Amino acid sequence: MKLKVYRYHEGMDSPRYDTFEIDSSPGLTVLGALFQLQKEFDDSIAFHYSCRGAVCGSCAMLINKVPRLACRTQVESLLKGELDVPISSYPAINETIEWDPEKEVLIEPLPHLPVIKDLIVDMDAFFKYYRSLEPILRPSDDDPEKERLMDPEHVKELELYTNCILCASCFGACPVEGNNPEYLGPAALAKLYRFHIDPREAEGNERLKLADTPNGWSACDSYGNCYQVCPKGVSPIMAIAKAVRELNGDK
Numbered sequence: 001m002k003l004k005v006y007r008y009h010e011g012m013d014s015p016r017y018d019t020f021e022i023d024s025s026p027g028l029t030v031l032g033a034l035f036q037l038q039k040e041f042d043d044s045i046a047f048h049y050s051c052r053g054a055v056c057g058s059c060a061m062l063i064n065k066v067p068r069l070a071c072r073t074q075v076e077s078l079l080k081g082e083l084d085v086p087i088s089s090y091p092a093i094n095e096t097i098e099w100d101p102e103k104e105v106l107i108e109p110l111p112h113l114p115v116i117k118d119l120i121v122d123m124d125a126f127f128k129y130y131r132s133l134e135p136i137l138r139p140s141d142d143d144p145e146k147e148r149l150m151d152p153e154h155v156k157e158l159e160l161y162t163n164c165i166l167c168a169s170c171f172g173a174c175p176v177e178g179n180n181p182e183y184l185g186p187a188a189l190a191k192l193y194r195f196h197i198d199p200r201e202a203e204g205n206e207r208l209k210l211a212d213t214p215n216g217w218s219a220c221d222s223y224g225n226c227y228q229v230c231p232k233g234v235s236p237i238m239a240i241a242k243a244v245r246e247l248n249g250d251k
């Protein structure tokens with residue numbers, strides 16, 4: 001089994017792809033395979049990871065042209081074509097690179113973010129947009145004596161968005177982001193909507209106005225790639241559609 005890995009570091013004229021051959025084994029993840037490459041072939045291959053359990057969000061990368069978490073993507077499933085994801089196509093890194101998906105795994109950095117080294121991208125823009133939408137709870141009254149009780153229905157709706165691990169897979173998969181680097185992006189908008197619907201919030205609809213800008217809600221073109229690639233089942237496209245409906249006055 002071959003791994004074709006994007007390589008780049010400061011000072012290189014242009015990126016290159018290195019191909020390595022390793023034995024595949026049941027349960028081997030792309031992250032595990034990268035560790036193997038570091039150990040057996042080239043310890044300079046750079047990538048991010050932390051939890052190794054699909055919790056921290058730091059190992060997102062472009063695997064066979066789809067943003068995925070390396071720690072939960074199994075190599076054998078990829079080669080068998082079991083992990084195909086129906087996303088709208090969009091320019092991603094090097095469109096001309098050729099690979100055989102039945103024999104090779106293609107590993108590249110997340111699109112739409114500057115590459116620092118190999119598979120490591122600079123997440124500054126992603127977090128700048130996220131912070132610009134003030135992702136903190138602003139409760140409506142003084143702290144209660146015990147806890148704030150919530151209706152189970154409200155909790156259920158909030159959970160559609162609270163599972164986000166800020167991996168930026170949706171950011172890397174969004175064609176709008178590729179055409180407009182100022183677009184706030186699916187994850188930030190979903191988080192804004194999550195606070196908007198939180199019954200403990202004091203601000204009500206005012207929250208939505210934070211993204212009522214040309215690069216906010218209205219910039220979404222409803223491709224839906226965000227939902228298709230999200231490893232946590234979050235649906236930014238649904239949050240955006242609901243916010244737009246509310247802002248238009250047809251709840």
Ligand code: SF4
Nearest residue numbers: 164165167168170230
């Ligand atoms: S919404 Fe999903 S894909 Fe986007 S950052 Fe959150 S967990 Fe990752």
Ligand code: FES
Nearest residue numbers: 052056057059071
């Ligand atoms: S290493 Fe934490 S999500 Fe993959």
